[in-house]
Amino acid sequence: MNKPLIMVVEDEQDMANHIIKTIEETGRYSTVAAKNGVEAFKLIDKNKNFLGLAENNIKCIILDLKMPEMNGVQFINKLRKNEGAFKLTPVIVLTAYEDVDKWTGTTNPNDGLAADYLKKPFKEQELIDDIDRIFRGESGYMIDSTRDQTYDKVVEAMKNDKEGD
Amino acid sequence: MPADNSVLTASPTYKIIAAITFPFIIVWSLVCGVIIGIIGSTVNFFQVQRREIREEIVAITKYPGWREDQFKNQSLYFAEKGEQRARLESEFQEGKKAPRMIRFILIQIVLGSIIFYPYLLIRGIVMGPFLAYNQSYNDLWNILNSKGG
Numbered sequence: 001m002n003k004p005l006i007m008v009v010e011d012e013q014d015m016a017n018h019i020i021k022t023i024e025e026t027g028r029y030s031t032v033a034a035k036n037g038v039e040a041f042k043l044i045d046k047n048k049n050f051l052g053l054a055e056n057n058i059k060c061i062i063l064d065l066k067m068p069e070m071n072g073v074q075f076i077n078k079l080r081k082n083e084g085a086f087k088l089t090p091v092i093v094l095t096a097y098e099d100v101d102k103w104t105g106t107t108n109p110n111d112g113l114a115a116d117y118l119k120k121p122f123k124e125q126e127l128i129d130d131i132d133r134i135f136r137g138e139s140g141y142m143i144d145s146t147r148d149q150t151y152d153k154v155v156e157a158m159k160n161d162k163e164g165d
Numbered sequence: 166m167p168a169d170n171s172v173l174t175a176s177p178t179y180k181i182i183a184a185i186t187f188p189f190i191i192v193w194s195l196v197c198g199v200i201i202g203i204i205g206s207t208v209n210f211f212q213v214q215r216r217e218i219r220e221e222i223v224a225i226t227k228y229p230g231w232r233e234d235q236f237k238n239q240s241l242y243f244a245e246k247g248e249q250r251a252r253l254e255s256e257f258q259e260g261k262k263a264p265r266m267i268r269f270i271l272i273q274i275v276l277g278s279i280i281f282y283p284y285l286l287i288r289g290i291v292m293g294p295f296l297a298y299n300q301s302y303n304d305l306w307n308i309l310n311s312k313g314g
Contacts, residue, residue, distance in 0.1 A: 050205025051198070051296035053289050055212045086213045137216070137223040141231055 003030040004135060005047065005057050009040045009075065010064040010094075015120070019062055019094070022124045029131065032058070037070025037078070044079075055087060060134055062127070063114075065095040065102055073105035080111040088113065090139040092130050096120040100157050103150040107143075115142040117150060179309050186305060194298035202293020206285040214277055218270055225266050236263035 006029050010016040020031045032047075034040035040061070047057035061079075065072030076091055083089065093106050093114045106114040116130045133142060224232040237257055244250045253261075264272060 050201050050208060051293065051300060053202060053205030053292065053296070054208040086209070137219040138227070140220050140235075141224065141228050144231065144235075 003028060004059045005029070006031050006060045006062060006131065007040060007043055007058045008033045008062045009035075009037065009067070009072070010062070011035050011067045012064075015064070019127070022127060023062075023131065026128055028135075036067040037072070037075030040070075040075060041078070056089065058089065060131060061089055061091045063091050063093050063095075063106075065093060065097045065106070073102060076106050076114065077111040080113060088139070090115040090134045090142075092127070092134075093117045094120060094122055094127070100154050103154055107147045107150040109147060112147075113143050114146060115139050116146050182309060183305070190298060190301045190305065194294045194301060198294030198297030199290055200293075201297060202289035202291070203286065205293070206289030207282075209289075210277070210282045210285050213281070214273065217273055221269055221273070222266065225269075233263055 006023055008016055008019050008023070008031055010019060010033070016033050016035075020033060023029050023031050032043055034043050044056060044058060045052075049055065049057065063072045063076060067075075070078075072093065072095065076093075079089065079091070091106075091114045093116070095102070095117075096119065098119065103117065104112070106112045106117065115134055118126060118130070130142070133139075221232075224235070240253055240257075241250065244253050263269070
C-alpha cells in the first residue's frame with residue numbers, strides 16, 4: 001500500500017531537506033517538496049485524482065511562511081478558497097515568524113484553518129506527533145485548538161501593544 | 166494555460182492543429198468528463214464518509230467535551246433565527262447531547278446517501294466535462310509548446 005504523501009513547502013534547501021529527512025525516517029510517509037506557493041500549487045495540480053473531483057494524493061502540507069513569489073499566508077488563503085467544503089487538506093505551519101498578521105492569516109476560520117503553528121527551530125518529535133495526529137483523524141480538533149491558542153496570543157499581543165503606547 | 170501564448174498564436178501550424186483537434190477535445194470532454202465525473206464523485210463520497218466517521222470516532226473517544234461543543238455550535242449556527250433557535254437553545258440548556266456513535270454513523274450514512282451523494286453526483290456530471298476540457302486543452306497546449314520548443 002502507498003504511504004500517505006506529505007508536501008513540504010519551504011524555500012531554504014537545508015531546512016527542506018531536514019524536514020523531509022525527519023518525516024521519511026519514520027518510514028510511514030513519503031514526501032514531495034516545493035520551493036514556494038506557486039510551485040506547491042503546481043504539485044497539487046499534478047497530484048489530483050479524477051480531474052480534482054476526488055481527494056488529492058497530497059494528504060498533508062508542511063508550510064513555511066516566508067517564501068518568494070507566493071508566501072505561506074497567501075498560499076494557505078488561496079488553498080482554502082480553491083478547496084470545496086468537504087476537502088480540507090491539513091496544513092502545519094512551520095516558521096520563524098511570530099506576529100499577529102501571520103497568526104490570524106493562517107489560523108482564521110474562513111481561509112486559514114492551520115492544524116498547528118510550530119516555531120523554528122522545531123522539535124522533530126513535535127512535528128512527527130502532529131503529522132501522526134492528523135493521520136489518526138484529529139485534524140478537526142487540532143484546527144480548533146490552534147485557533148484558540150493563536151487567538152489568546154493575539155489578544156495578549158494587542159494588550160502589550162496598548163500598554164506600550 | 167501555456168507558458169508563452171505568443172509563440173503558439175503566431176504559428177499557423179498550431180492554429181491548424183488546434184482547429185483539427187478542437188472537435189475531438191469537445192467530444193472527449195463531454196463523454197469522458199461525465200464518466201470521470203460520476204466515478205470521481207462516487208470515490209469522493211466514500212472518501213468523505215470514511216474520513217467523517219473516523220474523525221467522529223476519534224472525537225467521541227478522545228475529545229468528548231469538544232465534540233459536544235462542536236455539535237452545539239454547529240446546530241445553533243445552522244438553525245434559523247427566532248423560534249427554532251430559541252427552541253434549540255432551551256433544548257441544550259435542558260441537556261441535549263450530540264448523537265451517540267452508532268446513531269451518528271447511521272445518520273451519516275443515510276443522510277449522506279440521500280442528500281450528499283446526489284449533490285456530489287450532479288456536481289460531478291456538470292463539472293466533469295468542463296474540467297476534462299480544461300485539462301485536455303492545457304495538455305494540448307503543453308504538447309504543442311514542447312514540440313515547438
